Amino acid sequence: MNIKQFDSTGELDLYAARIFADMLASKPHAVLGLATGSTPIGIYEKIIDMHRNAELSFQSATTFNLDEYVGLPRDSSQSYAAFMEERLFSHIDLPPERAHIPHGMADDLTDACIQYDQLLAQQPLDLQLLGIGHNGHIGFNEPAHALQGGTHIVELKSETREANARFFETLDDVPTQAITMGIGSILKARTILLAVKGKEKAEIVKQALTGPITTECPASLLQTHANVIVLLDREAGRLL
Ligand code: F6R
Numbered sequence: 001m002n003i004k005q006f007d008s009t010g011e012l013d014l015y016a017a018r019i020f021a022d023m024l025a026s027k028p029h030a031v032l033g034l035a036t037g038s039t040p041i042g043i044y045e046k047i048i049d050m051h052r053n054a055e056l057s058f059q060s061a062t063t064f065n066l067d068e069y070v071g072l073p074r075d076s077s078q079s080y081a082a083f084m085e086e087r088l089f090s091h092i093d094l095p096p097e098r099a100h101i102p103h104g105m106a107d108d109l110t111d112a113c114i115q116y117d118q119l120l121a122q123q124p125l126d127l128q129l130l131g132i133g134h135n136g137h138i139g140f141n142e143p144a145h146a147l148q149g150g151t152h153i154v155e156l157k158s159e160t161r162e163a164n165a166r167f168f169e170t171l172d173d174v175p176t177q178a179i180t181m182g183i184g185s186i187l188k189a190r191t192i193l194l195a196v197k198g199k200e201k202a203e204i205v206k207q208a209l210t211g212p213i214t215t216e217c218p219a220s221l222l223q224t225h226a227n228v229i230v231l232l233d234r235e236a237g238r239l240l
Contacts, residue, residue: 017046033128058094066139070177102179128189136217140180149184199235
């Protein structure tokens, strides 16, 4: 693992955005895995700045998001589709038909998962951006005795719903299920970029990067991948 620590989140964001810019410069048709949540917001802002300065273009790129809530319409402001539209897609030149997000309102959710995996198999990920949950989840792959490789429906843990309640009016409004890319799909990405910010993530960062490899901490499986870049702000990295 290539672990880099930054004095400020702004520096981390810029570094991550440059990795995207370099990827798109060397491979305009790159397939990019994207994340939602608080962590990537600053990274997306830097990417948007670079796009405005003509330093990067998504015109030929394809993106796949990690996850989406089940049961939230795409235009609901808390859906990950709406998040991506607001935070990134509406500001860049990515053709909308090449921005893939799991379909959390599909009539047949199992079929939606199969279709997502088929698309991923046809277009392997060059670069996957990840955040990490306080419990070690990546995507919505929650700690468990066993993990699934492919895209699947997951029951969200109460701690994950509580952590995400900040985006909803009440905890009850947070969906109980999500569709997520599986650990197998994530680990197939050629390069993985894990970004972590904040002191409340320091303990899980230590466990995930230096602890035993276990499905009880899904992010620890990243230790088995040959090309992981970990970007930490000073607080997230303080226990390493
Ligand atoms: C989001 C995702 C999640 C988040 C994680 C951290 O698409 O897949 O795994 O990356 O929950 O969220 P934040 O960044 O809000 O702390």
